[in-house]
Amino acid sequence: MSEPTPSPPSASRKPRRVSRWGDRIFLALVVIATGAIIALMVALFVVLIYGARASIQTVGWAFLFTKVWSPATNVYGIVPQLVGTLVTSAIALLIAIPLGVGAAIFLTQQAPGWLRAPVSQLIEMLAAIPSVIYGFWGLIVLVPLMRNVGEPILYTYLGWTGLFSGPEYGLGVITASLVLSVMAIPTVTAISRDSIAAVPRSQVEAALSIGGTDWEVTRRAVLPYARSGIIAGIVLGLGRALGETMAVTLTICNNNVLPTSLFSLGQTIPSLIANDFFEAATPLEIPAMLEAALILLIITLSINLGARAVLLRFQAGRGVGAE
Amino acid sequence: MNFDRSVRRKVFSRGMTVLTGLAIVAIMVPLVAVIYETLLLGGADLNLGLFTNGLPYPCSPQPGVTCQQGGLVVPITGTIELIALSSLVAVPIGIGAAIFSVEYGRESPFARIVGLVSDVLAGVPSIVAGAFIYALVLLYDPSIVFSTISGSLALAVLMVPIVARTCEEALRTVPNSVREAALALGISRWKATLRITLVSALPGIVTGVLLAVARSAGEAAPLLLLLGNACTHPLQGLNQEGCALPLFIYQGATAPNANYIALAWAAALLLLGLILVLSVISRLTLNRMAKRMRGG
Numbered sequence: 001m002s003e004p005t006p007s008p009p010s011a012s013r014k015p016r017r018v019s020r021w022g023d024r025i026f027l028a029l030v031v032i033a034t035g036a037i038i039a040l041m042v043a044l045f046v047v048l049i050y051g052a053r054a055s056i057q058t059v060g061w062a063f064l065f066t067k068v069w070s071p072a073t074n075v076y077g078i079v080p081q082l083v084g085t086l087v088t089s090a091i092a093l094l095i096a097i098p099l100g101v102g103a104a105i106f107l108t109q110q111a112p113g114w115l116r117a118p119v120s121q122l123i124e125m126l127a128a129i130p131s132v133i134y135g136f137w138g139l140i141v142l143v144p145l146m147r148n149v150g151e152p153i154l155y156t157y158l159g160w161t162g163l164f165s166g167p168e169y170g171l172g173v174i175t176a177s178l179v180l181s182v183m184a185i186p187t188v189t190a191i192s193r194d195s196i197a198a199v200p201r202s203q204v205e206a207a208l209s210i211g212g213t214d215w216e217v218t219r220r221a222v223l224p225y226a227r228s229g230i231i232a233g234i235v236l237g238l239g240r241a242l243g244e245t246m247a248v249t250l251t252i253c254n255n256n257v258l259p260t261s262l263f264s265l266g267q268t269i270p271s272l273i274a275n276d277f278f279e280a281a282t283p284l285e286i287p288a289m290l291e292a293a294l295i296l297l298i299i300t301l302s303i304n305l306g307a308r309a310v311l312l313r314f315q316a317g318r319g320v321g322a323e
Numbered sequence: 324m325n326f327d328r329s330v331r332r333k334v335f336s337r338g339m340t341v342l343t344g345l346a347i348v349a350i351m352v353p354l355v356a357v358i359y360e361t362l363l364l365g366g367a368d369l370n371l372g373l374f375t376n377g378l379p380y381p382c383s384p385q386p387g388v389t390c391q392q393g394g395l396v397v398p399i400t401g402t403i404e405l406i407a408l409s410s411l412v413a414v415p416i417g418i419g420a421a422i423f424s425v426e427y428g429r430e431s432p433f434a435r436i437v438g439l440v441s442d443v444l445a446g447v448p449s450i451v452a453g454a455f456i457y458a459l460v461l462l463y464d465p466s467i468v469f470s471t472i473s474g475s476l477a478l479a480v481l482m483v484p485i486v487a488r489t490c491e492e493a494l495r496t497v498p499n500s501v502r503e504a505a506l507a508l509g510i511s512r513w514k515a516t517l518r519i520t521l522v523s524a525l526p527g528i529v530t531g532v533l534l535a536v537a538r539s540a541g542e543a544a545p546l547l548l549l550l551g552n553a554c555t556h557p558l559q560g561l562n563q564e565g566c567a568l569p570l571f572i573y574q575g576a577t578a579p580n581a582n583y584i585a586l587a588w589a590a591a592l593l594l595l596g597l598i599l600v601l602s603v604i605s606r607l608t609l610n611r612m613a614k615r616m617r618g619g
Contacts, residue, residue, distance in 0.1 A: 020511075022511055022513045022514070023511055023512050023513050025513075026512075026513035026516070026517075027427065027513075029419060030419045030420075030422050030423040030426075030427065031423060032419070033415065033416045033417075033418070033419025033420045033422075033423065034419065034420045034423040034424070034428075034433075034437055036416050036420070036483075037416065037420045037437060037440055037441060037444070037483060037484075037487060038436065038437070038440055040444065040480065040483065041440045041443065041444060043455075043459070044447065044451075044455050047455055047458045047459045047462070048451075048454065048455055048458060050458065050462075051454075051457075051458030051461070052458075098346065099346045099349055099350050100346075100350070102342060102343040102345075102346030102347075103343065103346045103347045103350050105343045106340070106343035106344050106346060106347050107347070109343075110340050110343065110344065111344075111347075119347065119351075121606075122351075122354075123350075123354075125599065125602055126354045126357075126358075128537055128538075128541075128598055128599075128602050129357065129358075129541070129595065129598070130540075130541025130542070130543070130569055130594060130595075130598065131541070131543070131544075132541070132543040132569045132572045132573055132576075132591075133357065133361060133541075133572065133591045133594065133595060134357060135573075135576070136572055136573075136576045136587065136588075136591055137356070137357045137360055137361070139576055140360070140364075140576070140584075141356065141360055182350075182353045182354065182357075185350045185354075186354075189350065213332050213333055213335070213336035214336045214337075214339075214340060215335060215336035215339040215340070216332065216336065218339075236446075239446050242448070243446075243447075243448025243449070243450065243451065244448075245448070245449060245450040245543075245544035245547075246543045246544055246569075246573060249573075250573070250576060250577070270448060270450040270544065273450050273453075273454060273548070274450060274544055274547050274548070277454075277457075277547070277548045278547065278548065278551075278552070289454065290454055290457075290458055293450065293451045293454035293455070296448060296450070296451055297447065297448070297451045300446055300447065300448055300451075301443055301446060301447070303446075304442070304443055304445075304446035305443065308439075308442060308443075
């Protein structure tokens, strides 16, 4: 019984001194890592603004309103690229939303059980395929297909709208939008499927019990409940499409003029930077591209914050529904 | 009249089922086509020489001219270097931030800011990360702006939020009783965190790291700005211009000569294989963890 009396002090004193230092150092390391992430967020803006200062000072607000991007004549306006970015992403979503949400509805509501897991996993895996491979495929397979088949058909039936006219290169706004839609679909499908799967069974059964058909149940009971989740998925897909570089760079042909129709060659902010950065020749060109990157950053971040706000509402709504 | 309406409703419902089913088919066609095309065109040139030979001289087959096939040893080595360097930077930062926000911060507003910031960072376009690192490295040392080092930094920017968020989720799945049991045994907090909590969350953390690696391995956009143009050179140091599989796919895709285009498909197949293997491993790890948690 005399043994335990000396041992506790030695067992508690020595490790405690070591552990206190260990704890402090460990906490310091962990705080540094955390600080690094927050510093990164701040640095993104500060460094890009600093890098773009020459362009911001010289060109000023005209950067946002000038319709010409021409390093040769030292004129820098982001309008063609901004329009290109917004138009390609908008068309991509116009295609991806009905297909993605439709596929999510089928996967969760109608598909036989054995089909659900493999198809869902395949779609998730497809989201992991690098964008440069989608772009390569777009360039080699889709571009000739659009030139020889897609664009003539669109011109014949929809040429009267004025949107589908002009030389049929195959390369251009419409092809880039199609590749973007292929890439946005897995994101939209996966998130829509998750939020539809989160709809409580009781909701579905209640709608079925008053005699609703499958579609009426989906339309009136399931979709309203999953709405904010689906919207968040769409907005995340939009964020991905806006910032997508490689697939667009390879299929849009990087012509820095304002597109006049969907068959036009064009350019987006990411494809501008990807295409011209390494070969920039004039002193103002790099700062101007850094400013373009800053604008793209601001656009995508506001969209992501918007999606986050919608998702928070979705979670809050689900909390209320559960109570 | 009523009967008609109910029939119409049923037919309409059936029609919508068919339409949504067609949506599945419609989205599978291009997606499967991408994989099929890569397997077909990339598989044609698959041989062991890809891993040992450098890039060939640019050449298109003509009568009387035989083209060297060459190999991808430079882009493959470049991709391995980039993955190693960027993980070295991103993994400690991501895991550290996750440990802080779960183990120390819990409900503090600081920890919540970390969650928000990594969510927002996850949405930063890769080309913007490239432009950011360009401007940053230019301030520090203009001589290494175009190098494997700055390319890895840009990839690390893309990896950090993925690692941080998945690790955070993994750490949150460790029950509090495990932490309390460890602390009750009298070991210090950092040892409890490293040896008990972190080890319990290891499968989730591995999954997160693999996902981040898979994402950055396929990324070409920032490398287009930062890696320079050294795919045809023999291997160079990390502070020199470099090459990577996705970068070479872009260069090969836009090259005018046939042997580069063929080699780019082989590179696409290798990259696709790497990424699919990484995602399968991460899925298996996650399944094993789920099974263990159900068992526990």
